[in-house]
Amino acid sequence: MKTNNFSSFVLIISLLLATHNSLAAEKPTKPFVVVLDAGHGGHDHGNKGNGYKESEIALNIVLKIGAELEKLPNIKVIYTRKTDVFIELRERAAIANRADADLFVSVHCNAHHSDAYGAETFVLGLHKSQANFEVAKKENEVIYLEENYQEKYGGFDPNAPESLIGMVLMQEEYLDQSILLASLVQNNVINNLKRKDRSVKQAGFWVLHNTYMPSVLIETGFLTNKSEGAYLNSAKGQTEMAREIENAIESYIKSISVSIEKLKDPEIAHIQVEKVIETTKENIFDGVIFKVQLAASSRKLDPKPSNFKGLKEVTRDKEDGLFKYYYGETSDYNKIQVMKTFVQQKGYPSAYIVAFKKGKKVNLPEVLKSKGI
Template sequence: MLGSLGLQSFDNSAVQDFVVVLDAGHGGHDSGKYYNGIKESEIALAITLKVGAILEKQPGVKVIYTRKTDKFVNLYERGAIANRADADLFVSIHCNAHNSQAYGAETFVLGLHANKQNLEVAKKENEVIFLEDNYEENYAGYDPNSPESFIGLTLMQEEYLDQSIMLASLIQNNFVNQLGRKDRSVKQAGFIVLHQSYMPSVLIETGFITNKKEGAYLSSNKGKTEMAKSISDAILSYKKSILLATQDSKNPQITEKEIETAIATTEENIYEGVTFKVQLAASSRALELQSYNFKGLRELSMSKEGNLYKYYYGETSDYNKIQLMKTYAQEKGYDSCYIVAFKDGKKQKLSSIINSN
């Protein structure tokens, strides 16, 4: 069952590290965005090293860096580093830029560009491949300027999308609630560096170096330290949340009390006006909403769509909570259950809700 989550199963008889690969964007002859003496590659590296320093102090966490100095690393090699390490997370850290005074932080997961703006951000980050030797061979004819090139990028990451969105949401939540940064939300776009890794992966745009105030903040030691703490706190919250789903299958099932404890200790990620539920099953006959009919689950509801009755577990506007409830339902035997979203009483496409938050 855990394989269907895209999560590794841990053998509790042997302690295994939670492996996080930290990727400082750009480097070397690729400075990334550059404005008034501010280099994206330098800020990204400084924040990345600070995140790593915090995580390395945590027992059971192993940190691997794609670069620790000002050097150039090919995009495909960044993902390969994470894959060779069999990492649990891949986190790529960047800065943004614009020809206006735009500002704010945003975090991306891999996906088809939801709009033209997301496509443009991805294209700018992906164009670094032209600085690499033999890029035609390494990326099999990929063209950063072609929308068609993005279509295949999501396939490898499909089974990790829920986990990637969960981490991205935790990061954005910290940026907004801890630091008061403008929330540019969690978005999906076709970043090659995310496509190359086979685990939950996010790309963080920490802010705009082209904004006078935000550029100064990101350049300051205070700004770098605060951003690093928010990112590392989110990673540790994510780690805590998925521990329930990474127990060895030989161990007893997760209990409802453990789920309640995890929910109580996990940071909220509220979507105002949205209700999330876990869809358990659909049937042509009506069942009583009693726990004995649903493998001990409570908080049940039902709706009728056409000739089918659809059965749901949980009801919350907290996306992190519903992720945990989905894990619990899968542990109970509902392997194919999934999260659905409702707004104004109507079912919505989950990815649209996440993108439009």
């Protein structure tokens, strides 16, 4: 099969890597350091939906992720906690910073007064909705359990949206890499475990704000949902969730490693990487090309990066009197889903996937139905 062109997506990541000092070429022997953070702990049980304990479930998942990562060569795993102890939010971030970590992954379980369910992964950013703010507020309120929290957190108020604005600036340089990992996590959990997709989101989590490396916070599901809570509280659910998160981290590390190996010059225009995301036959559609539609307009724009928020290799077609602008081109449905999430976080929230066969647009639901997706 002809190799899919995934270079435009990987190029963005690769150029960012040139400034990521913990992976600089002059330190090739430095292990890739992953800090795993099990949310809550000790007297902070987190949410206790349906009688389950978030702190225990998060810890079990984190330990399983770490056990698999530790089997990989040149990977160093650091845990913010390995037992049921209370760790302050600022100390969790400090652990990662002191270790000069390359990645910070925080694992949690969600709760809601409704019967909500599904998985979502957060990167740091201003909340885009009241729902995102409420999730961040709930996780940030653990600071009230700490002594002298007013002094330690410099007047930060989890209940005040304005307190979040200053948090975002420090993490901006790692945002694209954080989005990549978050997208890989969502892709694995949704497609392989068939969980409801609550997408990659941005919100103001203190624990992400204070880390100086790509960072994500994973809400694995809702303990308050009877079915999902039971799943996450089971050994099966924890093992499966850990497996998919670990695989996402491994895919992320693989993409970083391959890109660095091929990055001879930071001004390289194109880098071919055949496998950033593990593919399966079920995800490859022979004769079908998927693209992400960014916009449709009567204006004819030059599809250059400066016109499309820095996105490279945007293509333009004319259809029904309108100019359609697309990003990406692949026969792998997993990859196009990740690319869609990427461009949505880059500033195209209404972007969606379209399918083509022999150069003509075809009905996406029918294409997916042909493989039982």
